[in-house]
Amino acid sequence: MSYVPLDPGNAVVLFADLQAGILELSATCEPARLRRAVGALAKLSQIFQIPAVVTTAATESGEARVTPEIAASLGVLASHTRTTTDAFMPSCRRSAKRCSSPA
DSSP: OOOOOOOGGGOOEEEESOBTTTGGGOSSSOHHHHHHHHHHHHHHHHHTTOOEEEEEEOBTTBSOOBOHHHHHHHOOOOEEEESSSOTTSHHHHHHHTTOOOOO
């Protein structure tokens, strides 16, 4: 297998379900550490001009509140609310192709 460097032309960062109410339920990483990691990844996405997609899960209380660490680096991106348990379903990918790229 040969090494191919990451190319913003064929890569995307997917921020899936990083929203209030879900982020705090992480069993593998404490919420503060996860928020720092998300912020760092968003910043790298902006620096290297890699497009980013934000998906959210539907909530009973209305619109999902995406963690602010994403917007701090990338600005407010359109959020694609999933209606299935699979963030990689074709309909979600199609709508995500219209996502905002980092400026």
